[in-house]
Amino acid sequence: MPTPLVVSDVAKSFTMHLRDGIKLPVVAGVSFSIRAGECTVLGGPSGAGKSSILKMLYGNYAVDEGQIIVRHEDGLIDLANASPRTVLAVRRQTIGYVSQFLRTVPRVSALDVVAEPLVERGEEREVARGKARALLAQLNLPEKLWALPPATFSGGEQQRVNIARGFITEHPILLLDEPTASLDATNRNVVIELIAAKKAAGVALLGIFHDHDVREAVADRIIDVTAFAPGKLAA
Amino acid sequence: MTDEPLLRVSALSKFYGSRVGCDNVSFDLWPGEVLAVVGESGSGKTTLLNCLSTRLLPSSGTASYRMRDGQFRELYRMSEAERRFLMRTDWGFVHQNPADGLRMTVSAGANVGERLMAVGDRHYGKIRATAVDWLSRVEIEQDRIDDEPRAFSGGMRQRLQIARNLVTGPRLVFMDEPTGGLDVSVQARLLDLLRGLVTDLGLAAIVVTHDLAVARLLSQRMMVMKDGRVVESGLTDRVLDDPRAPYTQLLVSSILQV
Numbered sequence: 263m264p265t266p267l268v269v270s271d272v273a274k275s276f277t278m279h280l281r282d283g284i285k286l287p288v289v290a291g292v293s294f295s296i297r298a299g300e301c302t303v304l305g306g307p308s309g310a311g312k313s314s315i316l317k318m319l320y321g322n323y324a325v326d327e328g329q330i331i332v333r334h335e336d337g338l339i340d341l342a343n344a345s346p347r348t349v350l351a352v353r354r355q356t357i358g359y360v361s362q363f364l365r366t367v368p369r370v371s372a373l374d375v376v377a378e379p380l381v382e383r384g385e386e387r388e389v390a391r392g393k394a395r396a397l398l399a400q401l402n403l404p405e406k407l408w409a410l411p412p413a414t415f416s417g418g419e420q421q422r423v424n425i426a427r428g429f430i431t432e433h434p435i436l437l438l439d440e441p442t443a444s445l446d447a448t449n450r451n452v453v454i455e456l457i458a459a460k461k462a463a464g465v466a467l468l469g470i471f472h473d474h475d476v477r478e479a480v481a482d483r484i485i486d487v488t489a490f491a492p493g494k495l496a497a
Numbered sequence: 498m499t500d501e502p503l504l505r506v507s508a509l510s511k512f513y514g515s516r517v518g519c520d521n522v523s524f525d526l527w528p529g530e531v532l533a534v535v536g537e538s539g540s541g542k543t544t545l546l547n548c549l550s551t552r553l554l555p556s557s558g559t560a561s562y563r564m565r566d567g568q569f570r571e572l573y574r575m576s577e578a579e580r581r582f583l584m585r586t587d588w589g590f591v592h593q594n595p596a597d598g599l600r601m602t603v604s605a606g607a608n609v610g611e612r613l614m615a616v617g618d619r620h621y622g623k624i625r626a627t628a629v630d631w632l633s634r635v636e637i638e639q640d641r642i643d644d645e646p647r648a649f650s651g652g653m654r655q656r657l658q659i660a661r662n663l664v665t666g667p668r669l670v671f672m673d674e675p676t677g678g679l680d681v682s683v684q685a686r687l688l689d690l691l692r693g694l695v696t697d698l699g700l701a702a703i704v705v706t707h708d709l710a711v712a713r714l715l716s717q718r719m720m721v722m723k724d725g726r727v728v729e730s731g732l733t734d735r736v737l738d739d740p741r742a743p744y745t746q747l748l749v750s751s752i753l754q755v
Binding site: 276277278279280317321322323324346347349350367368369370 | 527530685686688689692714717718731732734735738739741742743746747750
């Protein structure tokens, strides 16, 4: 199986300059890889640094130490030291991300929020909207909501828009930050099906799932993030 | 798509006597990229914008711009006439106060048409048709084309200023607090409009703002300035979600939550 992403010896801490510069170590010695066609799950209690790891892989958090090597187009890139422009290209083509919360833009309809990543990759707007409709229908989002901006939607509705937005493209790597947290059982099952389809298509998935049933259904491997606790390395 | 930047800025500084305007600023800007420059009043962001747009000459440093023929030209070595030509054709400048960027006593249509005439358009019917098209793109109704901007609301004036700037198909647009002084609902509409236009036209833009939410919505990259210096730069969401410099942490922690 090809390995599209390798993380080695990554460390992350936050320095709180407004609190007398205290340093909060988050993780250290993070090393793992993910494989195409598999769903790898980051496990461990809240605060262990699971979301921080996903955010570093997406370039959303800076990396203090270590390397994040990703296969992008025909080469390998170290995301830990990549320029903003390179990170943007990786996000457009290689790494997709479903965040925990949808960041809404005023006046943009749910349909266009979902279609946007495809349009950015050069797809015709109407084709992208067609795919967006199919996904929103699959996720049971009422059709009357599609033309509205998602700012006023409920948590579960926003999350389904967010999932559709993340799953619409064919990124070879997909990061999932608790995509099922505010969904009912029916829609959780839809997400499980969507993840299975991505795996079958050879996508490498890395996710955080607090829901036990979903995790059981999708995980091929679980990485225990507590192994990367900063204290452990020193000890 | 070419892999060369549109603008290369190197060690740009501007001093007002012994006072620092901006100090040792360097960056590259690529086509289609929106760079936000944030910081509080007096941080040097407007000085930087004015130097880049050649409205002000820097004390030292260089900025070179890739012309339409692919050649890089050193901005501060161009003649005044060449710089004016660039300003009129390939660049736009959106001022915070629309009155600074518009001619308030000629009609809305003429405000847009004037820029077209500056690039050599002479056919009245064509100019008017283009003006009507651009007014509709910035959501100004066609029956207002003969009104003077004096009769427009603040939000409409700002949209007209944007139309006036974009009608010539510029490749680089400078914006100085484009949504400052507008009501939030008007601001949201303007931001959405700007976002759409920038994406559709593949513009590069440098947006000066003190509003981090505006920076988040419009830009992919961000520079944070304090006392004339760049204290932090990077991807916009990285800078806002994981601010590293003490000053950026202070700015981010000062945002009011709604």
